[in-house]
Amino acid sequence: MIATIAIDSVVVDSSGWLEYLTQDAKAEAIAPYLEGEVRVLIPAIVLYEVRKILLLKLSKTLADLFWSEALKRILVPFDEDIALKAADLSIFHKLAMADAIIYATAQHFKVPLITTDAHFANLPGVTLV
Numbered sequence: 001m002i003a004t005i006a007i008d009s010v011v012v013d014s015s016g017w018l019e020y021l022t023q024d025a026k027a028e029a030i031a032p033y034l035e036g037e038v039r040v041l042i043p044a045i046v047l048y049e050v051r052k053i054l055l056l057k058l059s060k061t062l063a064d065l066f067w068s069e070a071l072k073r074i075l076v077p078f079d080e081d082i083a084l085k086a087a088d089l090s091i092f093h094k095l096a097m098a099d100a101i102i103y104a105t106a107q108h109f110k111v112p113l114i115t116t117d118a119h120f121a122n123l124p125g126v127t128l129v
Contacts, residue, residue, distance in 0.1 A: 009039040009074075011106040014049040014098070015117040016129065021050070021066055022058065026116045029129040033114050040073040043082075043105040045098050047075070076105050093123060 010033055012020075020030040034040060047070055054063035076082075082104050089107065090100035099119050106113035106125060113126045120126045 009041060009109065009111040011041045011043065011076075011102065011109070011111055011113045012046075013102045013113060013115040013117060013120070014046050014053070016114050017046065017050045017066065018053060019116050019129075021054070021062060026129050030114065030116070034069075041076050041105065041109060041111060042070050042073045043076050043102050044078045045101045049098060076109075082108055095119065 012030065012033055016026075016030045016033070018024070019026040020034055032038075047067075050066050051063050054066055078101060082101065085108055086097070086100040086104035089095060089104050090097065093100075093103070095103060096119070099117070103113055103120065103123065103126075111125075113120060113123075114129060115126060116129050118128070121128055
């Protein structure tokens, strides 16, 4: 049975999607966010990262499955507001560009960032699974 998540919307980062899609060690912990009633916002850079990794390391079939799942979610373009916020967050928290964009998207929409990536540890608004 899927656990209920008591939040309205989240951003699931690339690491969370990859864990879930490949049924890796933390897939069960990510599943409630992706299978439940929570609205999932997907930053455009997550589309790029996840699809690229799936194509390079696994299969086009899995990459296409991700794309079909992504289309059921709320896709968030990389715009000037998120770009400016990402630049600030990157410097302040010493985040790589993609991580800063993902974190900035969550912060912009004031929703939790769900991740398995330790780069986000101890940042406000982050749930490290």
